[in-house]
Structures are given as structure tokens and as C-alpha cells.
Amino acid sequence: MTSLLRTAVTHTLLGVASLTAADFYVDGIAGSDVASGGSSAQPWKSVGYALTQVPAPTSGRHRVWILGNQSYVLSSPITLRRAIDLVGYGAKRPTFVAPSMGTAFRVDPLAITDTSLQSLVISKGTSGLEVAPTMGLVPSLTLAVEDCSFEGQSAASIGINLFSDTSDIRLSNCDFANAGGHGVKVSAITFPTRLVVSGCSFSNAPFTFYSPSGTNGPSQPIYDIAIEHSMFRRCSPAGIVLDARPAVPGQEDLRLAVRNCAFRHNTIGIRGSLAIDARVEVDRSTFIDHDVALQWSGTTAFFPGARQLFEFTHNVIRDCRGAGVSVAKVGSLAALGVFTRANLIESCDVGIDVQIGVAATGAVASQEDIVRGTTRAAISFVGQSATCPVSISNDILAQSAGVGLRATGRSPAHVQFSTIADCQGYALDLGSQAITLEHCALDNPFQPEVNGGAGLSVRYTCSRTTPFAGFGNLLANPQFVRPFYRLGRGSPCIDAGDPNQTATADYEGDPRVYGPRADLGADEFVLGSGHTFGAPMPRARNGFQPRMDPYVSGVGIGKPTNVVMYGAIDDANRRSPGAVLMLGLSDGAPVFDIDAAMPGGQLYFSPIAITNLVAVDPAGICIAKLSIPMQNALVGSTFTAQWLCVTPGSSPLGAMVSDGLRFTIGR
Numbered sequence: 030m031t032s033l034l035r036t037a038v039t040h041t042l043l044g045v046a047s048l049t050a051a052d053f054y055v056d057g058i059a060g061s062d063v064a065s066g067g068s069s070a071q072p073w074k075s076v077g078y079a080l081t082q083v084p085a086p087t088s089g090r091h092r093v094w095i096l097g098n099q100s101y102v103l104s105s106p107i108t109l110r111r112a113i114d115l116v117g118y119g120a121k122r123p124t125f126v127a128p129s130m131g132t133a134f135r136v137d138p139l140a141i142t143d144t145s146l147q148s149l150v151i152s153k154g155t156s157g158l159e160v161a162p163t164m165g166l167v168p169s170l171t172l173a174v175e176d177c178s179f180e181g182q183s184a185a186s187i188g189i190n191l192f193s194d195t196s197d198i199r200l201s202n203c204d205f206a207n208a209g210g211h212g213v214k215v216s217a218i219t220f221p222t223r224l225v226v227s228g229c230s231f232s233n234a235p236f237t238f239y240s241p242s243g244t245n246g247p248s249q250p251i252y253d254i255a256i257e258h259s260m261f262r263r264c265s266p267a268g269i270v271l272d273a274r275p276a277v278p279g280q281e282d283l284r285l286a287v288r289n290c291a292f293r294h295n296t297i298g299i300r301g302s303l304a305i306d307a308r309v310e311v312d313r314s315t316f317i318d319h320d321v322a323l324q325w326s327g328t329t330a331f332f333p334g335a336r337q338l339f340e341f342t343h344n345v346i347r348d349c350r351g352a353g354v355s356v357a358k359v360g361s362l363a364a365l366g367v368f369t370r371a372n373l374i375e376s377c378d379v380g381i382d383v384q385i386g387v388a389a390t391g392a393v394a395s396q397e398d399i400v401r402g403t404t405r406a407a408i409s410f411v412g413q414s415a416t417c418p419v420s421i422s423n424d425i426l427a428q429s430a431g432v433g434l435r436a437t438g439r440s441p442a443h444v445q446f447s448t449i450a451d452c453q454g455y456a457l458d459l460g461s462q463a464i465t466l467e468h469c470a471l472d473n474p475f476q477p478e479v480n481g482g483a484g485l486s487v488r489y490t491c492s493r494t495t496p497f498a499g500f501g502n503l504l505a506n507p508q509f510v511r512p513f514y515r516l517g518r519g520s521p522c523i524d525a526g527d528p529n530q531t532a533t534a535d536y537e538g539d540p541r542v543y544g545p546r547a548d549l550g551a552d553e554f555v556l557g558s559g560h561t562f563g564a565p566m567p568r569a570r571n572g573f574q575p576r577m578d579p580y581v582s583g584v585g586i587g588k589p590t591n592v593v594m595y596g597a598i599d600d601a602n603r604r605s606p607g608a609v610l611m612l613g614l615s616d617g618a619p620v621f622d623i624d625a626a627m628p629g630g631q632l633y634f635s636p637i638a639i640t641n642l643v644a645v646d647p648a649g650i651c652i653a654k655l656s657i658p659m660q661n662a663l664v665g666s667t668f669t670a671q672w673l674c675v676t677p678g679s680s681p682l683g684a685m686v687s688d689g690l691r692f693t694i695g696r
Contacts (some may be wrong), residue, residue, distance in 0.1 A: 338364075400424070491550070
């Protein structure tokens with residue numbers, strides 16, 4: 030938050046507070062710790078003294094306003110009190126320097142706590158904020174931390190041990206940097222926990238959630254964690270770490286949702302070791318330069334009835350020295366679901382790597398994923414369970430220096446409507462389990478395209494080099510339009526599918542059966558439509574978040590086409606001064622990370638044209654009207670678009686980019 034915005038917000042809050050609650054004031058330079066103090070005219074000098082003098086509110090909440098542009102050096106922790114909020118104000122936030130071997134703020138482990146910290150800087154110490162230094166029964170906890178910066182703590186910027194009745198913790202617009210151990214560390218046992226992290230930045234300071242071993246509560250606690258619009262940079266062992274492996278049978282239930290976050294240069298993006306019931310969602314987030322972007326493991330030897338669901342959707346993953354997505358489940362699972370959908374994964378050792386043990390029951394599926402430029406394999410499934418089938422549909426697996434698809438073990442596999450092309454090793458490296466390949470398109474230089482595959486059956490599939498036995502198969506050039514692997518207008522794959530096929534959509538979302546019959550491969554040949562790809566930047570702290578309208582129709586020669594952007598307005602209803610639309614030839618070029626100038630931003634192609642500045646309306650909507658020339662040669666051509674929006678105060682450059690749009694010109 031900028032100093033100007035912080036001052037404006039502070040004055041607004043002061044005006045509201047004076048009407049709704051008692052206000053008290055602290056000034057470390059001009060104040061005096063006397064019982065008669067605490068007013069704006071005669072402030073107290075220290076926060077610790079203020080909290081001994083402020084009476085408990087009978088209703089509403091008290092606020093202690095702490096003057097900024099100065100440091101408050103602490104010799105002992107400040108104990109927070111119920112319904113008394115600490116708020117920094119002024120053009121520069123106040124800084125609290127914790128004792129070198131202590132903490133700046135602590136929650137009374139024996140009292141019901143409902144408090145907040147706002148607009149503070151907390152430096153040094155073993156921790157900045159500590160909730161219960163050791164595990165012990167704590168009454169109900171409600172805690173909010175907003176617009177605070179933590180730096181240089183040796184153990185954890187915020188350390189929370191939860192053994193409380195219920196817990197509701199919200200962290201928003203905070204910075205965590207250079208922590209010796211953790212930015213945020215939460216240990217939870219037995220009782221329900223709700224934790225929301227929004228708009229935060231973690232730099233060399235990971236977020237860690239830990240459910241200690243040996244717990245077995247009287248009920249089924251739900252650990253509900255939501256992390257959104259946050260940044261994770263240079264964290265080790267991972268940006269987000271989850272460890273929930275009870276050593277005795279328990280009833281814990283973990284729910285994690287990570288949405289629209291950005292991960293850069295961490296050892297691992299998100300790492301989880303889970304042996305309890307769990308539902309994990311990671312959506313529209315970006316991961317650049319990791320050993321592994323998403324890594325999930327854990328046995329369930331002590332909890333064989335565990336049910337675990339993993340959903341990874343619309344993420345962008347690039348430059349992983351190991352796997353982009355790695356899931357290894359070797360224990361007994363009553364229900365396992367691993368689902369990836371519409372992810373863009375490139376330049377990793379393995380794109381998606383899933384290993385399933387013999388005792389798992391469930392399903393594994395990859396749908397609408399684009400995996401390209403991998404070293405060893407685009408997708409690798411090793412499934413040892415006959416009751417955990419593998420499904421791949423509408424995928425594009427391309428440009429692997431090794432294998433396209435590896436599927437071994439005992440798990441049956443069904444591969445349909447997928448494109449496997451330009452792999453330098455086997456297109457299909459298979460075991461002896463039952464595998465069905467249908468409505469696929471292959472074009473690879475390495476021969477033979479298939480290794481193994483004693484249980485392989487093929488139907489309605491086109492290969493340039495491999496004559497597959499089976500009904501409806503073609504030996505022909507699929508005529509891909511590279512680098513995005515759409516079907517060319519003369520492709521033999523068009524209308525070559527099973528006339529009874531009932532699939533509904535292709536990898537972009539176009540209708541699957543557009544002509545008389547379905548096409549082969551991931552792309553259904555449909556002209557005149559456009560769809561988004563990639564992920565938008567995390568929402569800026571002042572509220573800006575430019576986003577593409579997800580669908581464009583009626584794109585044709587001689588026709589006007591509207592490309593629409595939303596989110597060009599901040600939380601104070603100030604609209605962007607304008608935006609330009611960048612146009613490119615394809616999305617096949619590598620993703621270019623622009624995080625240094627626009628945190629979490631990515632350029633999805635090399636622009637060849639840019640529009641003039643387009644005005645933004647009062648609702649934050651921007652519309653570029655494209656005029657496509659009446660030239661028949663453009664029919665079937667694919668182009669890409671991305672907005673560059675002026676967003677004051679959102680980034681070092683004062684601008685943000687949207688997600689991408691891919692469209693094919695029709696008539």
C-alpha cells in the first residue's frame with residue numbers, strides 16, 4: 030500500500046472509528062505513559078502501557094492508533110487483548126523491533142482472542158507474532174493481520190499453535206521476508222480451523238501448515254485453508270508446505286484452495302505430504318523455475334480409509350528441473366482422485382508424473398492439458414492398481430525430447446482425442462495393461478512410435494508413420510498447423526471420427542462434433558471462435574486485475590470483432606487511464622516471465638502489433654474493436670491477443686497484463 034493511499038485509508042478509518050468505537054492514541058516520541066493519557070492531544074508513549082490502560086469494550090471494538098514514521102523498540106512481548114485492534118497511521122507505518130530472542134506480539138493462550146493488527150512493520154526477533162508458544166488448550170481465536178510487513182525473524186514471522194475451540198485467521202496484504210524458518214507457520218490439532226491468506230507476499234519465508242503426528246481428536250476437525258492472489262519467491266523447502274501425517278488413525282480433513290497465485294524461483298512451488306482426508310485445488314496460478322512445481326506424496330498406512338482429491342486447473346508451469354506436477358500415492362486409499370485440466374506446462378523434465386500404489390481405488394485424469402518441450406516425458410503414469418484407471422482426453426503432448434506418453438503398471442488407461450507430436454523418443458511407451466487409444470492424431474519423427482503395448486487397442490486414430498490395426502485408423506499426415514497443433518484446412522483428421530461419438534468439446538471448449546463427424550486429435554476444426562488461455566496476474570493490492578472475456582465468437586474476414594477486458598478498476602472505483610491490446614501469431618512460443626516489472630505477470634507470445642490506447646469505461650471494462658480484412662488467405666489463421674493495462678500503483682511499472690486469448694479466423 031502506498032504512503033498516500035495508507036494516509037487516506039487511515040483518515041477514513043479514524044472518522045468511522047470516532048463514531049462507532051473508542052479510540053486511543055500512541056506516539057513513541059511525543060507521548061507519555063500516564064494514566065490520564067491516551068487521547069489524540071495527549072497520547073501514550075508505548076503500546077504495552079496503552080493495553081494495560083484501555084478498558085475492555087462493552088460493545089463494539091476499541092482501536093489503538095499508533096503514530097508512524099518512527100520505531101518502537103521492545104524489551105518484552107506485547108500481549109494482545111480481545112476486541113482491541115492495533116492500527117498504524119501516518120504516511121509511513123510504525124516499526125516494531127522485537128527483542129533479539131523474543132517476539133513482538135503474542136496472543137494470551139488462556140483468553141478468548143478477537144483482535145487485529147493493521148498497517149505495522151515488525152522487524153527482527155525469533156517471531157513477530159506468536160499464538161501459544163507451545164501446544165495447549167486455547168479458547169476461541171479470531172485474528173486478522175492486514176497491511177503489515179514482517180522481516181528478519183529467525184524462527185517464524187507469524188507462529189501459530191492451534192489447540193483451540195475454533196480458529197478464524199485472516200492475513201491480507203502482508204509481506205513476509207527473509208525469515209530464518211517460516212513466513213507463517215501454523216500447527217493445528219483437533220478443532221476446526223479456517224485460515225485465509227489474500228494478497229500477501231512471501232520472500233525467503235515459506236507458508237507452512239503442520240498437523241502434528243499422534244493426534245486423534247474426538248470429532249472430525251476441518252482444516253480449511255484458502256490462499257489467493259499471493260506471491261511466493263525464493264522459498265525453501267517450498268513456497269507452501271503442508272504436512273499432515275498422523276501416526277495413529279485420526280479423523281482430520283484438510284481442504285486447501287490456492288487460486289490466482291504466483292510462484293517464482295522456490296525450491297518447490299507447493300509441497301504436500303498427506304495421510305488424511307484431503308481436498309486440494311490449485312487454480313489459475315503460475316509457477317516459474319522450480320525443482321518441482323506441485324509435489325504431493327504420503328502414505329496412508331495408519332489411515333487406510335483416507336479419501337483424497339487433487340484438482341489442478343488452468344495453471345501455467347514452466348522451467349522445472351523435475352516434474353511440473355508430481356503425485357505419488359503408495360498407500361491404501363479408499364478414494365483417490367487426481368485431475369489435471371487446461372494446464373499449460375512447458376520446459377520441464379516431466380510434465381505430469383503420477384505414481385499410484387497397488388492399494389488405491391479411484392481415478393486419474395488429464396484433460397485439455399498442453400504439455401510441450403519436456404526432457405524425459407510429457408506425461409508419465411505408473412499405476413499399480415487395477416481399480417484406479419487412467420484417462421487422458423483433449424491433451425496436446427508435443428516437442429518432448431524423450432517420450433510423449435508413458436503409461437505402465439496395472440492401471441487400465443483410456444487415451445482419446447489427444448495430439449502427440451514432434452517427440453524425439455517413443456510417442457507411446459506402454460506396459461502390458463489394457464490401453465485404448467481412440468480419436469488421436471500422431472506425427473513424430475522417432476520410430477517406432479510405440480514401445481511395448483501388449484494390451485493396446487487402437488481405433489479412429491491417425492498416424493503419419495505407424496499403421497495401426499483397428500477400425501477407422503488412418504496412415505496419413507495429420508497436417509498440423511504448428512506451433513499450436515491445430516488441424517489445417519485439408520487435414521484428413523477432419524470428420525474422420527466415429528459417427529456415433531458423443532464427446533462434447535475439444536481442448537479449447539469448441540463443440541466436439543462441429544461437422545458431420547468428430548475430428549481426430551485435441552483440436553476440433555472450428556473457425557471463427559476464440560478462447561482464453563494462461564492465467565491472469567494476481568489481483569493487485571489496490572484492486573486492479575485485468576482479465577480477458579473468456580470467449581469470442583463470430584471472428585471472420587470482413588467482420589468487426591470485439592476483444593473485451595474486465596477488471597480495469599481499483600477498489601476506490603478509479604478506472605484505468607487506458608489499455609492497449611497486443612497481437613501475436615501464436616501461443617507456441619515460450620512463456621516470457623515479466624515478474625520483475627509486473628509481479629506475477631507473463632507475456633504469452635511475442636507481439637507483432639499493438640493497438641492505440643483504448644479507453645476504459647466507468648465499470649472498468651475495455652473493448653478493442655478489431656477490423657479483420659476481407660482476405661480469403663486469412664481464413665483458418667490463428668492469432669493471439671493479450672491486454673497491457675495502465676494500472677497506477679499496482680506494480681513497479683504501473684501496469685498489468687491480462688491472460689491470453691487465442692482465436693481462429695473464419696468467414
